[in-house]
Amino acid sequence: MEIDALTQNIVQELTAAAEELITAAQTRSGQIFVLGCSTSEVLGQKIGTGGSSQIAVAMFKGLKSVCDAHGLCLAVQCCEHLNRSLVVDRPTAERYNLSEVTVRPMPHAGGAMGTAAYENFADPVMVEAVAAHLGLDIGQTLIGMHLQRVAVPVRLQYKKIGEAILTAAKTRPPLVGGPRACYPDNRR
16 A cells, blocks of 8 residues: 555654653553544544545554554544444453453444554454553543543654544553652652
8 A cells, every 4th residue: 555645644644643641651561541533623624424444544554653662552443323332353352351342343334443453453452441650642532531540741852643632641650648648750
């Protein structure tokens, strides 16, 4: 598959944003990176109206390469038609004891990105939910339900991927204690 200039630019924006988030989040190998993405929004259309399988595959492969380079487990959120279930590779599902669901994403029920993930993971598994350590939400797909309990917004250099609004988040453990509690500097 030959990648056109628009797709190439979108993948470059995505991989640069992912690298910036990974650095800001101070990730560790084995952590979960969740992606929610509307390729319709990336192309400047209303979510769910004009997805692109070609762009989804290119974006998936670009982000998967970044996650693999950092030892991160990628989870790709499907759309609301599949209750925002996620596609992960089987080792991720097993490592995190994720609850498997039975469904196969398609472009109009799961979205182009979910379909691309399902077709390009080595051993795809659909799961109900994850508690990811960091993530990118491209096109306001609402990944918050798949982040750990304390999500912290991360302001990135990129504000959009293509035409879609980009939101990034990392997570941290909850701060417990009261006025006498002390916290490591990197936990705020």
